[in-house]
Amino acid sequence: MSPFRRSARISSSTLTLLVDGETVPAVDGDSVATALLAAGRTAFAASGKTGNPLAAYCLMGVCFGCLCEIDGRPGTQACLTAARDGMTVQTRHGDDADGR
């Protein structure tokens, strides 16, 4: 379950992203990061060192916690990438490491 909901001012979802093979709805204006957070995907990776979930912290390009592979481009900051219909996003999890 997501810790967020959409404000009433936002019109309903019009875009669809494919995230780790699952469809995730997004709205016009979303960054890839806000679309993932709205869908309850708050962990963007599992640490290779400890297995702990790694998360987005700043949402403004500073912390690099939201790095994803987006449309085949690895190491892309999801918070700086505008969501577009049909985008393919791969988080840095093995299979399903976060508790979503």
Next chain:
Amino acid sequence: MADESVDLAVIGAGPAGLSAAVTAAELGASVALFDEQPAPGGQVWRGLERQGRGGDRAGHDLIARARSTAGIRLRLATTVFHAAFEGADGPTLSWMDAGGLGRTTARGLVLATGAMERPLAFPGWTLPGVLGVGALQAALKTGGLVPESGGGGLVIVGRGALVLLYLAQLAAAGGRTAAVLELAGPGRNLGRLASRLPGALLGDPATLGRGSWLLAARARRGVPLHRGVTNLQAEGGGRVEAVRFTDAGGERVLPCRLLAVHDGVIPNTQASRLLRLDHEWRDDAACFAPVTDDWGRASRVGKALGGAGVWVAGDGAGIEGAKGAAIAGRLAGLDAARCLGRLPESAFRAHASAPLRARAGIQALRRFLDTLDPPLDPAAGLADGTVVCRCEEVTAGTIRAAIAGGAVGPNRVKTATRCGMGACQGRVCGPILTRLLAHETGRPAAEIGALRVRPPLKPVPLGALAALDRADAPVEAEEE
């Protein structure tokens, strides 16, 4: 590879960068304006264009002028990954956008890279669901994200202008906050506060009035407020589920699904440090900032433009807020136009006097606010088990052991522990590391310095790195 040559390159399309670009271009300079976000506006005017006519009018005006001025090449969704001086020429920027790599050679460069939230480490701050208050504000502006109230909802830790502003914006969007925690910090210097109040009242009464209104609005909404909070800890398995802390009433645990943290903002100095500009430690604001003059001219001037060459404008040169940033950008743009031969000295003086006066007032208010809410020391009481470097999961204890073993500077700690070596390149942990070193060695932060920034500014594919001129790579002695 795209290759272009312009009079002025500007990095950052927030208030300062937009203002600098528009000012210089309207005086006839050719300008390339870069931003890594898909739309102009920076953080404060994020999503403004999509709001139609609503929101800040100064922002709409600057964005419209940046879009319509013929001399401005607006490069959005573009990552500048390197900036360097080549020989006697001006700065050269290497960048990447969806179309590939590019290089822009300019006669002058304005850095308008803005601010970031001052990092604050505590047990559990790496859990998913713990974010900056600025991050939640960005999520609200970007996708209309409002915290759900189930499971304890949102708890905010922090104080200052951004917290008050976010509380008001969240309420307007139909959201609510379960509680606000104010961490115990350094005491206010009441004498200094009193001495700075008149300047603030005279200097920027509109902003001061707005702040007071926001404070009153928080009180009206009746958000539970916990003061003097210590022993802050985020708890949960895989994501934040509760916040534990101590206040005057003893130990408390509040359930939450989002924990938002804020202790003011500091200049984002990644690009100014890459260029090896001189920086100074500012005690009041507890941060490093590049040394600049009234026009924003930085110390490192190269040989370009007869000794000018680099300006730093806006929050990246010291926090003054959006209004101050737009003025600083205008001053930098005017000075750049003067150096480029587009503005005679007499006209420059005439144009610059009013913004200079307005900016002095804003700076007086800022000095008052820094005294009203003195920044916390992120290294004070930092437990050994607490993570400092989020990317490489390096704890305070590991860093302390390295310092005890002789790593007495930030770059040595980096080599010894990997703190600052991860994807964010030390942006988040760097400020904490400097303060931790100050605590452990008993030397002032000014003397400790900051992590050295090396190219690339942002991680890029190997092919992009190969395009960098190897001669740019700075060769420097290790710190003593």
